[in-house]
Amino acid sequence: xxxxxxxxENINGFINSLVWGPYMLILLVGTGVWFSFKTNFLxxxxxxxxxxxxxxxxxxxxxxxxxxxxxxxQALSTALAATIGTGNIAGVATAIAIxxxxxxxxxxxxxxxxxxxxxxxxxxxIEYREKNAEGSWVGGPMYYIxxxxxxxxxxxxxxxxxxxxxxGIGNMVQSNSVAAALDATFxxxxxxxxxxxxxxxxxxxxGGLKRIASVTEKVVPIMAVFYIIGASVIIILNAAAIPxxxxxxxxxxxxxxxxxxxxxxxxxMMAMRFGVAxxxxxxxxxxxxxxxxxxxxxxxxxxxxxxxxxxEVFADTIVxxxxxxxxxxxxxxxxxxxxxxxxxxxxxxTTAAFNHGLPGPGGIIVAIGILFFAFSTILSWAYYGEKxxxxxxxxxxxxxxxxxxxxxxxxxxIGGLELIWDVADTLNGLxxxxxxxxxxxxSGIVLKLTKEFFTTKxxx
Numbered sequence: 065x066x067x068x069x070x071x072x073e074n075i076n077g078f079i080n081s082l083v084w085g086p087y088m089l090i091l092l093v094g095t096g097v098w099f100s101f102k103t104n105f106l107x108x109x110x111x112x113x114x115x116x117x118x119x120x121x122x123x124x125x126x127x128x129x130x131x132x133x134x135x136x137x138q139a140l141s142t143a144l145a146a147t148i149g150t151g152n153i154a155g156v157a158t159a160i161a162i163x164x165x166x167x168x169x170x171x172x173x174x175x176x177x178x179x180x181x182x183x184x185x186x187x188x189x190i191e192y193r194e195k196n197a198e199g200s201w202v203g204g205p206m207y208y209i210x211x212x213x214x215x216x217x218x219x220x221x222x223x224x225x226x227x228x229x230x231x232g233i234g235n236m237v238q239s240n241s242v243a244a245a246l247d248a249t250f251x252x253x254x255x256x257x258x259x260x261x262x263x264x265x266x267x268x269x270x271g272g273l274k275r276i277a278s279v280t281e282k283v284v285p286i287m288a289v290f291y292i293i294g295a296s297v298i299i300i301l302n303a304a305a306i307p308x309x310x311x312x313x314x315x316x317x318x319x320x321x322x323x324x325x326x327x328x329x330x331x332x333m334m335a336m337r338f339g340v341a342x343x344x345x346x347x348x349x350x351x352x353x354x355x356x357x358x359x360x361x362x363x364x365x366x367x368x369x370x371x372x373x374x375x376e377v378f379a380d381t382i383v384x385x386x387x388x389x390x391x392x393x394x395x396x397x398x399x400x401x402x403x404x405x406x407x408x409x410x411x412x413x414t415t416a417a418f419n420h421g422l423p424g425p426g427g428i429i430v431a432i433g434i435l436f437f438a439f440s441t442i443l444s445w446a447y448y449g450e451k452x453x454x455x456x457x458x459x460x461x462x463x464x465x466x467x468x469x470x471x472x473x474x475x476x477x478i479g480g481l482e483l484i485w486d487v488a489d490t491l492n493g494l495x496x497x498x499x500x501x502x503x504x505x506x507s508g509i510v511l512k513l514t515k516e517f518f519t520t521k522x523x524x
Contacts, residue, residue, distance in 0.1 A: 083493035092350040096177025107179040118375040132362030138277035139361035143354040145280040145440035150241045151346035154411040156388040161409035163338035166316025168389045170339025175381035178349030182373035184510045189355030190366035203359025205352035206455045209502040222498040226452030229492035234445020236476025238438035243477040249431040258477025287436035294429035295387035298421030302394035309393040347380045352499030367517035392417040
């Protein structure tokens with residue numbers, strides 16, 4: 065049995081190295097570059113209009129004539145609930161620990177082009193969505209691949225990857241992160257944390273998308289503001305170090321550096337690879353997850369909802385990830401070591417930075433941030449996985465999927481089935497392949513709808 069498990073681990077490790085290797089990262093960023101050039105850099109040219117249509121209309125109610133199940137902001141909140149997660153806290157820290165401060169520059173680059181990848185995903189999700197047997201709107205990569213390209217086999221592959229991957233990145237990994245943070249900060253037993261998370265998730269998930277959306281539209285703004293204020297206070301207290309922090313970000317991005325303090329040193333390639341990878345992991349542009357939520361939004365045109373995709377990446381990576389990075393760099397925490405003399409990384413590095421910047425409440429801010437970020441991710445990914453399963457087996461699978469989802473939250477919290485979530489994380493990366501094929505294959509539709517919107521619908 066041990067030999068079989070070991071073989072699975074080796075195979076998964078090999079596939080994972082390919083999935084998150086340089087060629088996949090080039091494809092992910094390259095897709096965003098393609099859409100950026102083809103739309104004359106819409107994310108820059110129409111940035112003001114995008115903010116007007118998103119940030120300035122958060123509390124606007126859709127017109128009664130607009131089709132959909134949830135408001136555009138609820139769709140955004142559901143998507144952000146999945147993307148604003150442990151990647152913003154632990155992922156940024158890991159990028160800096162391995163690639164140095166220069167990794168943040170490449171994270172920005174991936175986000176800049178990722179805005180257009182996410183835009184294209186959302187546009188296609190709205191264009192090819194349909195009503196299921198229960199009368200609810202459903203969509204996402206599996207639908208625009210099947211209906212747009214006519215490749216049902218590829219749509220099925222995406223759905224299989226998504227339905228299984230959700231149990232890893234969207235479930236067990238998240239509950240494990242919360243359990244570890246609460247155990248380290250408040251000495252709360254992981255089993256108790258798992259049971260509490262599962263109980264809270266049950267109250268929301270069993271009610272379907274509308275209940276998930278009604279919760280995330282309240283939780284996401286609160287958790288984001290809470291974390292932003294905490295990080296901003298630390299950065300302001302270390303304002304004198306901000307110019308040097310930006311200097312390190314730009315210099316480390318293009319110049320290899322030797323080790324400093326606990327930092328082991330990094331090449332330019334390491335900074336680039338881990339910056340792009342952590343950026344993609346954080347905002348999920350190109351993975352195909354967020355358009356599943358956006359597909360249910362009430363809107364009068366696919367491009368109008370697509371603008372929320374641009375805002376989503378901007379808020380997740382340019383704002384929140386940058387604040388985490390500046391907190392780590394301005395406090396000097398990225399050079400620290402633990403009691404064993406090893407370099408700090410992941411959530412431990414971010415916690416050290418917050419504790420250094422705000423002794424006492426700093427670590428509590430991170431622990432609470434992880435709790436809310438991870439819990440909201442669990443809610444959204446439950447819906448993503450369910451919709452992928454529905455595409456495979458029909459809407460009758462939904463209740464079974466939700467019930468199966470809940471006990472695995474507890475399993476993840478106590479650190480069980482690590483092999484399963486490792487495999488699921490690999491499948492999460494594999495989701496990008498059919499999705500990117502769909503995006504590039506249907507790029508003409510995205511460009512046609514974009515031109516149509518800015519010609520006839522922009523001022524409507």
